[in-house]
Every structure is written in structure tokens, then in C-alpha cells.
Amino acid sequence: MENTAFFGDVVLRFPRIVHHYFDHNSNWNLLIRWGISFCNQSGVFDQGPHSPILGLMAQELGISEKGSDFQNPFKVDRTEFVSSSDPLQKALREEEKRRRKEEKRKEIRKGPRISRSQSEL
DSSP, X not given: OHHHHHHHHHHHHOHHHHHHHHTTOHHHHHHHHHHHHHHHHHTTTXXXXXXXXXXXXXXXXXXXXXXXXXXXXXXXXTHHHHHTTOHHHHHHHHHHHHHHHHHHHHHHHOSOOOOOOXXXX
């Protein structure tokens, strides 16, 4: 039962990845249908944080009908990425990347150094 709730969380957080594998594997479909029905019949997840997850997972995977108000709470809208292609935003990201690279370089240079010792023989 815990694995069903865990898989439901993974489905909601990474829908594209899960659909890639889930849609091509009919065995998973049978197992998840059985897991959801078992969890619903047992009543273990009727109360608590996992009760909406099972329903949302079933709707996301197409096991149950999607409600008119269905929305995956973790799904990212692609328009958010399109609007960030502004040249100013791009320049700020490049500047931030350059600063992180410099900080990393400085961190590597810190610390004691081992000098060559010359033996006096």
C-alpha cells in the first residue's frame, strides 16, 4: 500500500517521465489499478495526506475519468519558460552562472599547499 502512495506521488511530480514508461507497459497498468482499488477498499488512506493523491494519480494516469476541476498541483506550465526568454533575463542567468563558476574556482584554490621538499643528502 505504501508503494502505491509513493508511486502516486512520483506520478504527480514527474508526469512526463512516468507517462513515457507507464503508457508502454501494460503490466504496470494492471498493477496500479489493483493497488489503487486495494487501497480504496482497505480504507487506510481515507484520511490523511494521501487520500487526494490516490484520486489525482488515478486521474493523471487515465484510470478514472478526469474531473472538470482536475489539475495536477505539480505540473509546470510551459508558458512560464517561454516568457523567461527575455534578453535581460538571459543575461542575468549567464552572469549568475559566471559568478558561481568563479566561486567554485576560488574554493578549489583555498587550503594548504604541499611544497616540494628537497632532500639534503
